[in-house]
Amino acid sequence: MELLDPAILLQLLISGLLAGALYALLACGLNLVFGVMRVINLAHAELMLVGAFSAYLLYRFFGLHPVFSLVIVVPAVFFFGYYLQRVLIERVVGQPLLSSLLATYGVSIILVNIGLLLFSADYKSVPAMQGSILFGEIAISKPRAVAGLISVALTLAIYFFLERAHLGKAVRAVAEQPQVAAICGIDVRRIRMLTFGMAAAMAAAAGVMLAMIYSFSPISGADFIQKSFAIIIIGGMGNFAGALYGGLLLGVVESYVAGFSSSQWAEAVAYLLLVAVLLIRPTGLKGTAYVK
Amino acid sequence: MLNNNRRRVSLGLGFGLMLIAMTAPLYMNAYYQSFLLQLFMMVALAQAWNLISGMTGYVSFGHTAFFGVGAYAGALLLLAGFPWWLAVFKGAGIALLLAVPLGFLTLRLRGPYFAIAMLGLNEVGRIIATLWVDLTRGGDGISLAPKLLPSLHSNYFSMLFLALSATLLVAFIHRRRFGLELRAIREDEEAAEMVGVNTTVNKVMAFMLSALIPGAAGAVYAMYTSYIDPSSVFAPALNIQMIVMVLFGGTGTVWGPILGAGIVMFLREMLWAQFPAAHLAALGVLLLIVVLYLPGGIISLFRARQQRARPDARTGAAP
Amino acid sequence: MSETAGASQPILCVTNLMRDFGGVQALRGVNLNVMRGSITGLIGPNGSGKTTLFQVISGVDAGATGSITFDGEPILGKRPSKIYHRGLARTFQLSRVFPELTVLENLIVAGSRRDHRAHERALGLLERVHLNDYADVVGKNLSYGQQKLVEFLRVLMSEPALILLDEPAAGVNPTLRETLWDMVRHLNGLGTTFLIIEHNMEVIADLCSEVYVLSEGEILAHGDFATVRNDERVLEAYFGKSRKSSVA
Numbered sequence: 001m002e003l004l005d006p007a008i009l010l011q012l013l014i015s016g017l018l019a020g021a022l023y024a025l026l027a028c029g030l031n032l033v034f035g036v037m038r039v040i041n042l043a044h045a046e047l048m049l050v051g052a053f054s055a056y057l058l059y060r061f062f063g064l065h066p067v068f069s070l071v072i073v074v075p076a077v078f079f080f081g082y083y084l085q086r087v088l089i090e091r092v093v094g095q096p097l098l099s100s101l102l103a104t105y106g107v108s109i110i111l112v113n114i115g116l117l118l119f120s121a122d123y124k125s126v127p128a129m130q131g132s133i134l135f136g137e138i139a140i141s142k143p144r145a146v147a148g149l150i151s152v153a154l155t156l157a158i159y160f161f162l163e164r165a166h167l168g169k170a171v172r173a174v175a176e177q178p179q180v181a182a183i184c185g186i187d188v189r190r191i192r193m194l195t196f197g198m199a200a201a202m203a204a205a206a207g208v209m210l211a212m213i214y215s216f217s218p219i220s221g222a223d224f225i226q227k228s229f230a231i232i233i234i235g236g237m238g239n240f241a242g243a244l245y246g247g248l249l250l251g252v253v254e255s256y257v258a259g260f261s262s263s264q265w266a267e268a269v270a271y272l273l274l275v276a277v278l279l280i281r282p283t284g285l286k287g288t289a290y291v292k
Numbered sequence: 293m294l295n296n297n298r299r300r301v302s303l304g305l306g307f308g309l310m311l312i313a314m315t316a317p318l319y320m321n322a323y324y325q326s327f328l329l330q331l332f333m334m335v336a337l338a339q340a341w342n343l344i345s346g347m348t349g350y351v352s353f354g355h356t357a358f359f360g361v362g363a364y365a366g367a368l369l370l371l372a373g374f375p376w377w378l379a380v381f382k383g384a385g386i387a388l389l390l391a392v393p394l395g396f397l398t399l400r401l402r403g404p405y406f407a408i409a410m411l412g413l414n415e416v417g418r419i420i421a422t423l424w425v426d427l428t429r430g431g432d433g434i435s436l437a438p439k440l441l442p443s444l445h446s447n448y449f450s451m452l453f454l455a456l457s458a459t460l461l462v463a464f465i466h467r468r469r470f471g472l473e474l475r476a477i478r479e480d481e482e483a484a485e486m487v488g489v490n491t492t493v494n495k496v497m498a499f500m501l502s503a504l505i506p507g508a509a510g511a512v513y514a515m516y517t518s519y520i521d522p523s524s525v526f527a528p529a530l531n532i533q534m535i536v537m538v539l540f541g542g543t544g545t546v547w548g549p550i551l552g553a554g555i556v557m558f559l560r561e562m563l564w565a566q567f568p569a570a571h572l573a574a575l576g577v578l579l580l581i582v583v584l585y586l587p588g589g590i591i592s593l594f595r596a597r598q599q600r601a602r603p604d605a606r607t608g609a610a611p
Numbered sequence: 612m613s614e615t616a617g618a619s620q621p622i623l624c625v626t627n628l629m630r631d632f633g634g635v636q637a638l639r640g641v642n643l644n645v646m647r648g649s650i651t652g653l654i655g656p657n658g659s660g661k662t663t664l665f666q667v668i669s670g671v672d673a674g675a676t677g678s679i680t681f682d683g684e685p686i687l688g689k690r691p692s693k694i695y696h697r698g699l700a701r702t703f704q705l706s707r708v709f710p711e712l713t714v715l716e717n718l719i720v721a722g723s724r725r726d727h728r729a730h731e732r733a734l735g736l737l738e739r740v741h742l743n744d745y746a747d748v749v750g751k752n753l754s755y756g757q758q759k760l761v762e763f764l765r766v767l768m769s770e771p772a773l774i775l776l777d778e779p780a781a782g783v784n785p786t787l788r789e790t791l792w793d794m795v796r797h798l799n800g801l802g803t804t805f806l807i808i809e810h811n812m813e814v815i816a817d818l819c820s821e822v823y824v825l826s827e828g829e830i831l832a833h834g835d836f837a838t839v840r841n842d843e844r845v846l847e848a849y850f851g852k853s854r855k856s857s858v859a
Binding site: 034040088090091092096097098099101102103105106109110113114117121177222226229230233237264265267268271272274275279285 | 319349353398403407411413416419422528532535552570572575576578579580582584
């Protein structure tokens with residue numbers, strides 16, 4: 001194989017960007033929660049798996065295509081997140097870091113093990129779509145293309161919601177100055193519930209997309225949460241747009257490393273990037289500000 | 293006077309437990325000895341975590357990195373022909389030495405950044421162990437031939453020794469100037485530095501000590517199980533268990549981690565047989581209960597009673 | 612500007628100190644000498660750079676340029692803990708008592724590691740301000756005024772030669788405030804030098820032999836309080852720019 005063939009380079013770039021889009025969707029949700037309430041949600045990847053297994057069940061029993069199951073799964077997980085915030089996460093907001101880490105870790109363990117009880121540790125997949133699209137010499141698998149494009153669309157939709165919509169601005173106000181926001185008549189608790197709901201929904205959407213292209217099991221969350229951490233550190237903690245760039249960057253670098261050496265080394269990329277960034281810039285590449 | 297009383301109870305309890313632990317191999321079968329061995333390992337690990345995270349407030353999600361390093365070093369040295377005790381000793385030493393540069397690098401990071409960096413560190417360890425096939429045999433793992441291994445009794449007493457020394461280390465530091473400085477760092481790092489505490493040196497020292505114990509425990513663990521692979525020793529789940537045990541028992545205290553390890557291991561053993569997956573879910577529920585309702589851990593229940601019983605308790609002079 | 616030297620020697624010399632926060636110049640070439648054995652005041656409008664100056668001198672803020680010598684040795688860029696052990700201590704504007712440590716522990720941790728009588732000395736200090744009943748109370752259970760007093764006692768544990776006090780009396784009730792100023796006078800009588808940020812001009816007039824006025828990151832004037840009070844530029848800095856034309 002000619003490694004420096006431009007077609008191969010382009011092929012790797014595109015598949016990297018498509019995988020990166022999925023990472024970005026996942027990591028943006030994690031970063032949104034951190035930005036708004038300074039909580040690191042260790043159960044974020046498990047919320048993703050809730051999406052993935054829902055898509056699996058809907059496909060298996062009703063033959064529903066994952067793209068359509070988004071319509072059911074995303075709102076459902078939104079409400080799950082919304083109420084999880086209300087009964088649990090809200091109580092550790094403003095507490096020392098350890099409290100929120102452990103509370104969300106508790107949620108993570110519970111979800112993983114419910115998953116194991118229901119589905120066992122065997123890998124599942126949703127083979128709803130096959131085949132590739134050919135552009136000259138470049139072949140892109142259809143499920144990857146669809147998953148990548150939907151992920152980008154959803155991430156951008158949330159981004160513009162935060163930037164433009166009235167409610168989105170309220171979310172940003174709570175992120176920057178919760179006290180001031182409260183004085184200005186914003187229902188801070190409700191905004192936090194909305195935020196966590198949105199983040200959970202983003203994770204679930206990423207999960208549905210994931211189900212189309214990878215196989216997964218209840219314990220797959222660990223890899224993804226680690227990647228998401230790498231991404232938000234690279235992009236800057238609490239920085240929504242930073243997570244988008246970080247996700248795409250990780251996807252592309254992983255794709256090239258996998259192309260040129262082995263997929264095992266590609267696994268290591270996220271951590272090496274993470275550690276490197278922390279050593280060079282202890283606060284991440286884009287500081288800690290929320291958006292911008 | 294009251295303090296002395298508490299100390300006497302502590303010492304008595306400690307001696308009692310030690311007596312049981314020391315004589316257990318005489319009347320317990322291998323199954324119970326194995327259970328106790330694992331309990332000692334968890335006590336040692338929980339105390340190590342307590343030392344860095346409980347005292348300085350730097351939450352480590354990657355102390356298993358040192359456990360893994362110790363396990364691999366111990367196993368490889370054993371294969372290289374070293375006697376088991378020397379392999380354990382050297383394994384611990386390697387973990388300690390590794391903690392110096394890692395401590396200087398990671399302890400500059402605050403709050404979530406430190407927690408995530410440590411999580412990453414454990415993963416880096418796992419990946420290196422997987423990819424450096426020439427040294428570690430990669431994902432196949434390392435099997436240790438039975439003739440190389442120390443007896444169950446040796447492992448039992450090694451782990452007991454580790455649990456005891458880790459506990460004594462925490463108890464010793466807790467009462468000393470060093471412990472006071474670590475707690476000051478936990479409360480307000482900048483203010484601690486302002487009143488003359490060299491925060492970097494203190495943090496790195498605590499980090500080194502807290503790496504030494506998992507390093508040794510990892511090496512003994514490798515000899516106890518006779519087989520290790522990257523994901524069994526660089527295991528985030530193990531890190532979580534130590535955290536849960538410390539928190540459940542009482543962070544930053546001497547008895548908390550022992551109490552926590554004892555109760556959690558007991559529950560695990562009880563539940564494991566009946567519900568293999570559910571027992572971990574139960575651990576999750578336990579975690580939520582502790583975080584939400586018992587931030588001081590089980591030990592705070594005893595403390596609170598003691599406080600109320602004290603006639604001259606000066607609880608808070610002003611709001 | 613150096614006619615005030617007199618017979619005594621400066622213990623702290625700050626020369627041409629600059630601090631830039633991403634384009635905003637918080638300190639623009641500050642020159643300041645604190646004479647050994649004096650109580651020197653540092654006044655100036657809000658945002659003039661007083662606390663930044665303290666942050667830099669005490670080593671917390673390492674991003675400044677210029678020179679600071681304390682007791683003849685350069686200290687700019689040294690670790691705060693090192694500066695502290697050289698004999699230069701400071702308190703914070705808002706109390707930074709260690710909340711979960713007892714009052715006694717709060718004091719002991721600030722003493723020298725080699726001080727074997729730290730325990731007794733801590734109790735002695737507490738007795739002096741009638742806080743000895745609170746020795747075993749944790750920091751967060753004290754009133755705000757008590758916390759500030761404990762913070763002050765804390766830095767006394769190392770018997771520093773120079774103490775920087777950042778609004779030590781703010782938020783402290785009048786009785787404790789008097790206790791505090793009495794302590795300052797008493798320690799000064801024993802030879803301790805003070806540099807104090809304070810907004811109450813009566814206190815400054817009463818305590819300080821020399822006063823520096825900081826405005827927009829520069830020393831506007833210095834001298835005894837009467838001189839400084841009548842300085843045109845000082846009045847302008849405090850009361851507005853309306854008379855700008857009258858100053859060179």
